[in-house]
Amino acid sequence: MKIRTGFGYDVHQLQEGLPFWLGGIQVPHTHGALGHSDADVLIHVICDALLGAANLRDIGFHFPDTDPQYKGIDSKRLLKEVVRLLTERGYRISNIDSTICLEAPKVNPHIAEMQRVLAEVMGIDADDISIKATTTEKLGFVGRREGVAAYASVLISK
Numbered sequence: 001m002k003i004r005t006g007f008g009y010d011v012h013q014l015q016e017g018l019p020f021w022l023g024g025i026q027v028p029h030t031h032g033a034l035g036h037s038d039a040d041v042l043i044h045v046i047c048d049a050l051l052g053a054a055n056l057r058d059i060g061f062h063f064p065d066t067d068p069q070y071k072g073i074d075s076k077r078l079l080k081e082v083v084r085l086l087t088e089r090g091y092r093i094s095n096i097d098s099t100i101c102l103e104a105p106k107v108n109p110h111i112a113e114m115q116r117v118l119a120e121v122m123g124i125d126a127d128d129i130s131i132k133a134t135t136t137e138k139l140g141f142v143g144r145r146e147g148v149a150a151y152a153s154v155l156i157s158k
């Protein structure tokens, strides 16, 4: 059996009045993430970690932010395509671990729903998707509430 790991990191700016898409759901908040797509930073790091594990470049390579077809796109559609790319190469996802860096709001109340939605998109068990969150103790761009960052690591096998 071939086992490979992958890692993803991404940042999006937060702006007042935008919808806040995170982990495939809309999180109620005064601010939302800015991007070419719906700017779902958690999905983007999962995509990058999966692509990295399969050595398939990164999200911007497959879905360029200069391409109008991805303007405002639901990142769940990008994740579905990434999973398809891995599946057609014979890979299955063993597990995903992730951390969202966000000063506010609290994401803990929303994690079960994110796991449910992402599991459905990827066709895996919710139990194989770990989502954690941390503030940065008011330090840096996350601490100043200017942005949201996320990290993910994955294990895939075939």
Ligand SMILES: Nc1ccn([C@@H]2O[C@H](COP(=O)(O)O)[C@@H](O)[C@H]2O)c(=O)n1
Pocket (backbone or CB within 6 Å): 101, 102, 103, 104, 105, 106, 107, 108, 109, 132, 133, 134, 135, 136, 137
């Ligand atoms: N946006 C966030 C940030 C944190 N949490 C949860 O709160 C715990 C404490 O956060 P610290 O940054 O003070 O370590 C953290 O472990 C998370 O469980 C959250 O839900 N949403």
Ligand SMILES: C[C@@]1(CO)OP(=O)(O)OP(=O)(O)OC[C@H]1O
Pocket (backbone or CB within 6 Å): 010, 034, 035, 036, 037, 038, 039, 040, 044, 059, 060, 061, 063, 064, 065, 066, 070, 071, 073
């Ligand atoms: C997802 C894509 C594509 O719409 O755009 P953004 O939402 O700007 O996200 P980012 O993580 O900066 O880069 C990947 C992009 O190509």
